Amino acid sequence: DVKVTQSSRYLVKRTGEKVFLECVQDMDHENMFWYRQDPGLGLRLIYFSYDVKMKEKGDIPEGYSVSREKKERFSLILESASTNQTSMYLCASSPGGSGKDTQYFGPGTRLTVL
């Protein structure tokens, strides 16, 4: 079974802190994604990566950056956390290539910024 793990289930940070959210997949997937999920707004794509060191902006990249130094790991960085970044963050990965692949999601990290 594909496994996507996220470093924390719950995280509480203060405004202005630098925050790292880590995601690891164990199936040698090409593509990795970061979403945030908010009530009334659904899931929105922040960034995605289709290869090591490659990244593409999603729909809401402002205030975020990402890093993919190794194929299995995709990190989301909040350079200076703000209260409007309080949300559920979901990481996903997919094999890529065939066009028939689905995305596999991690359990999510619920981030609260005070």
Next chain:
Amino acid sequence: KQEVTQIPAALSVPEGENLVLNCSFTDSAIYNLQWFRQDPGKGLTSLLLIQSSQREQTSGRLNASLDKSSGRSTLYIAASQPGDSATYLCAVRAPGGTSYGKLTFGQGTILTVHP
């Protein structure tokens, strides 16, 4: 810009009922459409994936249909059970190029099946 809408936002049914969840999208140029399930506080689990050239997919008690030209998909759940209670999300995948792999999600239908 692709927009995905799911109706109804919430649904409560007694156990055993057959039910239909609806999903519509504004841009018919899609690669595929997926239905996901999300349990409270958890990540998403893929239920069914329909390629743009297909009309339907089935898995157990679930059947999903796709009418790309009209921008609609339905998820049919037969003989519902309390264990089916969850949020159901539909997502469309953009075609290739720089949008490769990108999914646009609807806001979901919260399903409650009571005994």
